[in-house]
Amino acid sequence: MSVTKTMYVKENSFRKLDDPFNSLAKKYVFYVKICDVPDGIPMATNPRDQKLTSGVAQAIQESLESNDGYFHLKNRGIVLSAKSCTYNNQTKEVKIDFADSMLHGNIDGGHTYKIVCEHRDAGLDQYVQFEVMTGVEDIIEKLAEARNTSVQVDEKSMAELQQKFDPIKEGLEGMPFFSRIAFKQNQQAFDEENNKRLKMIDAREIVSIINMFNIDKFNSMTHPIRAYSSKAKMLELYLEDPESYRRYVNIMPDIFDLYDAIEMEFATAFNETGGRYGRKKYSGYKDGKVIGSSKFGLHEIYYKIPDGLIYPTVAAFRSLVILNEQIGKYEWKNGVNPITVWDKCKKNLTNQIMNFASAIGDNPNAVGKDSNIWNLAYMTVLLQQEMN
Structure with missing residues (x-):
């Protein structure tokens, strides 16, 4: 209105x-x-x-x-x-x-x-x-997030000083993007070979993505929409009990490999259903030219996938997570690789998300805040796994 x-x-x-x-x-x-x-x-x-x-x-x-x-x-x-x-x-x-x-x-x-x-x-x-x-x-959404960093950044820096990010470091150390995670304010990383600064990834975003797989706090009816709309809230949730996040160490690398695969393949999967992702004003598409690199893997990409589209897609794979009570760690149901499930359902999943986006005015920000699309994506992945 x-x-x-x-x-x-x-x-x-x-x-x-x-x-x-x-x-x-x-x-x-x-x-x-x-x-x-x-x-x-x-x-x-x-x-x-x-x-x-x-x-x-x-x-x-x-x-x-x-x-x-x-x-x-x-x-x-x-x-x-x-x-x-x-x-x-x-x-x-x-x-x-x-x-x-x-x-x-x-x-x-x-x-x-x-x-x-x-x-x-x-x-x-x-x-x-x-x-x-x-x-x-x-x-x-990026503008709002950037303008609302002062208190959050201070909290993040204090958490790093108190070694509260150690559970995340345990799970992600050795990943190609680990050195680019900014756990404290103004942290920088340098590419010595190419003599340039690397693009950093805010630790609050890492926390938000991990929390999208938090099966203790979220289920098939309650979804981690705040992971998209408020990184500060996800940091608050994490800081309530950082040690509990050691449960994620076995699946953390897979979560970010999955994110990378979805970022690189989302547009192509939708196009293969007859869609025209490149016509969307937010796609960044430039006649088949490389427009940037994926957030975590730094692979060449030809389309931009706004967080409002990618977050509900990634979070849908929470339906594959279970707790192994014997070792106190999260793992994938039946040892399934989430990327394998993504490969099987990506056309259906992206088509549903894009159709929903079109129905509400092609506004990725609105998609990211709508519980209906989070629920739809979650159920799509869950049903795909049950079919196997």
Whole structure:
């Protein structure tokens, strides 16, 4: 449902910035007085839940209530994605259109926004900064994740300092991508042979993918959708009991080999059913040219597979996991190789996911958050295994 919000902005505080690479993308920056901030801005695009009792929230509230006139400088502000943003020089008003609640809304600064809304009638002489981006729908999930890293990164770094990632290191040490996992803030890896920095993989993503196979927390009815929508929540889940993740050590390498196979073969499998994946605006397809490399195996790829499509697909193979109680470790049912099952059901599985995506507007972000597709994918893999 389309939502429009209007707020008063002094003319000399409104700035429009053109994107240096994308002529369709724009950024608008401006200050708004606390009493003029509207309520009802969509929040579905923000990957975090807002806990107003947290230390971060309390610090924001104290800064605002100090009424020192510096809140707009000390606070990072509120970041929005929108369909359009226009400024009326005569009325001194900014109008922001949120056409799609899954793509447009608050992507960072959710705590600030909620606290500001609670203080609109407090008579404070404070301002808050707004940053509005348009034309960024194709990267909304990555943008939201990147803008919501400060607290998560600190938690990750502290976990590494306390050696809480040791169970994951036990399971993945020796994998080709192991040296590229960033277990702490600003961690880097260098390719000496080619004299270049390697692209790092955030440890929170590793944790999220492993948790998609957590059969203690998730089952055929409850799916790890938060693995896609909130890496912070998956890190919290992991840190509740890191030692319990030693149960995964026997299947961890297979999980990431499976992820790599799905990333490389998803589009081709769909095309073999008569689909045209390359026509999707998010596919990145360029007339059969290599457009990048797979996340873990660094194999050449010709299509981009958004996380909203790949996460439910990978998570579906949780249906093949059982606990070997004698050794206290997870293993695959009947010793099956998950890639073998993927080979048998990939055409059916990708076709179902892509048909579902088309039915809801070809929005991978919406697919990644829809429990129906997680359930459909899970049951497809489960039935394939039962047929064998």
